Amino acid sequence: QVQLVESGGGSVQAGGSLRLSCAASGYTYGSVCVGWFRQVPGKERQGVAAISPGGTTLYAESVRGRFTISRDNAKNTVYLQMNSLEVEDTAMYYCAAVPLWYCPPLTSARFGYWGQGTQVTVSS
Numbered sequence: 001q002v003q004l005v006e007s008g009g010g011s012v013q014a015g016g017s018l019r020l021s022c023a024a025s026g027y028t029y030g031s032v033c034v035g036w037f038r039q040v041p042g043k044e045r046q047g048v049a050a051i052s053p054g055g056t057t058l059y060a061e062s063v064r065g066r067f068t069i070s071r072d073n074a075k076n077t078v079y080l081q082m083n084s085l086e087v088e089d090t091a092m093y094y095c096a097a098v099p100l101w102y103c104p105p106l107t108s109a110r111f112g113y114w115g116q117g118t119q120v121t122v123s124s
Contacts, residue, residue, distance in 0.1 A: 047106020
């Protein structure tokens with residue numbers, strides 16, 4: 001059974017940085033696309049970034065240039081480095097995976113496996 005576990009969330013002031021981690025068990029990251037999504041109460045889940053097994057990356061325009069997604073297949077872990085954080089980045093962040101050799105568009109319906117989420121709070 002595939003399990004995804006996020007960590008690294010927390011509270012930070014605007015302009016600061018955080019690094020999220022997503023560790024997988026029951027599956028190997030070497031053949032799946034892994035993405036990060038975020039959601040605030042009352043709004044739809046929003047795609048943030050994704051990385052294919054070969055390392056090709058996708059980013060939402062709102063985070064491009066500030067966030068970096070990377071993967072360590074040997075550790076079965078995907079990271080989301082978040083720099084220059086803004087108050088608008090405050091959300092619950094979720095890791096998700098889909099067993100494809102490429103990454104589909106960043107829509108939550110395309111991803112079948114989800115973690116439990118980790119909260120990121122950015123204050124002004």
